[in-house]
Amino acid sequence: MLHRMIRATKRVPLCGALCLGIVWILFAGVALVGCQPTAEATLPPATAMAPSPPAPATRPVATPTASMATHGTAPATAAGEEPSVEAEPFRLTILHTNDTYGEVDPCG
Amino acid sequence: MARRASFIKGERQNNQNPLFVLDAGNSLAGTSLSLQSKGGVIVEAMNAMGYDALALGRMDLALGLETLKEIEKSANFILLSANVVENDGQDPIFTPYVVLERQGIKVGIIGLSEPDANAVARVKDQTRVLNPLETARRYVGALRDQVDVLIILSPLGLDQDKALAENVSGIDIIIGGNTRKLMREPEQVGSTLIVQQGYRGEWMGRLEATFDAQGNLVDGKEEIITLDDSYADDPAMVEMVEKWKTLYPSPTPRPTNTPAS
Numbered sequence: 001m002l003h004r005m006i007r008a009t010k011r012v013p014l015c016g017a018l019c020l021g022i023v024w025i026l027f028a029g030v031a032l033v034g035c036q037p038t039a040e041a042t043l044p045p046a047t048a049m050a051p052s053p054p055a056p057a058t059r060p061v062a063t064p065t066a067s068m069a070t071h072g073t074a075p076a077t078a079a080g081e082e083p084s085v086e087a088e089p090f091r092l093t094i095l096h097t098n099d100t101y102g103e104v105d106p107c108g
Numbered sequence: 109m110a111r112r113a114s115f116i117k118g119e120r121q122n123n124q125n126p127l128f129v130l131d132a133g134n135s136l137a138g139t140s141l142s143l144q145s146k147g148g149v150i151v152e153a154m155n156a157m158g159y160d161a162l163a164l165g166r167m168d169l170a171l172g173l174e175t176l177k178e179i180e181k182s183a184n185f186i187l188l189s190a191n192v193v194e195n196d197g198q199d200p201i202f203t204p205y206v207v208l209e210r211q212g213i214k215v216g217i218i219g220l221s222e223p224d225a226n227a228v229a230r231v232k233d234q235t236r237v238l239n240p241l242e243t244a245r246r247y248v249g250a251l252r253d254q255v256d257v258l259i260i261l262s263p264l265g266l267d268q269d270k271a272l273a274e275n276v277s278g279i280d281i282i283i284g285g286n287t288r289k290l291m292r293e294p295e296q297v298g299s300t301l302i303v304q305q306g307y308r309g310e311w312m313g314r315l316e317a318t319f320d321a322q323g324n325l326v327d328g329k330e331e332i333i334t335l336d337d338s339y340a341d342d343p344a345m346v347e348m349v350e351k352w353k354t355l356y357p358s359p360t361p362r363p364t365n366t367p368a369s
Contacts, residue, residue, distance in 0.1 A: 069186070069206055069207065069208050069209075070206065070207040071186065071203050071205075071206050072203060072204045072205035072206060072207070072218075072247075072251075088321055089318065089319060089320050089321050089326075090126075090213055090256075090318075090319050091125050091316060091317065091318045091319070092125050092126045092127070092128065092210075092213060092215070092257065092316075092317055092319075093119070093123050093125040093126070093127050093128070093314065093315070093316050093317075094127075094128045094129075094130060094259070094281070094283065094313075094314075094315040094317065095115075095116060095119060095127070095128070095129045095130070095312060095313070095314055096129075096130045096131065096132065096283045096303065096304075096305065096312070096313040096314075096315065097112075097130075097131045097132070097135065097305065097309055097311075097312055097313070098131060098132035098133060098134065098135070098263065098283070098284065098285025098286070098304050098305065098306075098307065099132075099133070099134045099135065099165075099263075099285045099286065099288060099306075099307035099308070100131070100134075100135040100138075100150075100307065100308055100309035101134065101135065101137070101138025101139060101142075101167065101307065101308055101309075102135065102136060102137045102138040102139040102141065102142025102143065102147070102149075102150050102167075103109070103138065103139055103142075103308045103309045104109045104139065104141060104142070104149060104150075104153070104349045104352075105109060105110070105349060
């Protein structure tokens with residue numbers, strides 16, 4: 001279109017060129033107004049937003065009652081299995097008795 | 109027993125640490141009621157209290173293999189002995205060790221029995237007792253790399269426990285017995301802590317063990333729990349014991365010895 005308009009300015013006299021220029025300005029103005037968002041335009045839905053970053057990986061913690069037992073039979077050769085605890089200090093509580101001799105009462 | 113049940117119940121409610129309840133042996137039998145019930149009253153009580161494991165001592169073996177095999181079926185805890193083997197073989201008759209995992213921490217527990225644990229006629233001809241120290245060395249060597257914490261339940265006596273700690277590396281904790289000591293603090297031998305608490309269930313030990321990030325035992329605080337009347341009787345335990353007393357009404361004789369301090 002621009003080529004055609006340039007070519008037209010070469011053919012028409014000065015007043016014609018002014019008229020064409022005004023038309024061009026009007027056309028461009030309408031075209032620019034058409035690029036503005038309309039009043040009804042809405043923001044993208046929230047779900048389209050980037051998700052929150054994942055929580056940092058933590059060591060899984062079992063419930064206090066969770067327990068897994070492995071019964072031994074004969075001693076196997078030392079396996080290369082890694083201990084389950086990662087590099088964190090830990091504490092455990094041991095309640096213990098000995099030599100209760102089948103006592104049921106009154107003490108203990 | 110009913111006070112012990114109350115104490116353990118309170119610990120379970122209030123303690124956030126991984127919790128283990130263990131017995132170092134000679135606890136299934138001794139009183140008239142325990143013998144008449146073939147350990148039944150004690151097994152039911154230990155089930156109710158949530159014991160995890162018990163090492164088989166001489167007095168436990170006095171119940172006989174047949175009874176103990178029946179107890180294995182009804183007990184919710186593990187009967188451990190790594191060194192009581194068949195008379196004509198090398199295989200342990202009972203479970204030698206157990207690995208318990210709580211809150212991501214793997215704890216290996218090995219049970220030992222006294223060298224004369226099979227002295228009673230009922231089991232003498234059916235069993236042999238292997239050297240506890242050599243047996244411990246064998247099992248500790250096999251288990252150490254697979255667990256975070258390694259515990260031995262030992263009714264061998266304090267001197268033998270010290271020898272065990274001196275001669276077998278890799279043991280974190282020895283829960284001992286037999287010498288009836290009330291130990292206000294753990295005995296430390298090398299990197300091993302040794303504890304035991306009295307006898308007859310009048311006391312209970314509470315060991316809080318702290319490990320560093322590399323899994324090394326760095327601290328152990330032992331508390332003697334004297335199960336006096338400051339602990340209320342657990343009603344369910346009282347009722348259970350009464351049930352067994354009704355079944356076997358003979359009086360319960362009590363030893364009069366006092367614990368060494």
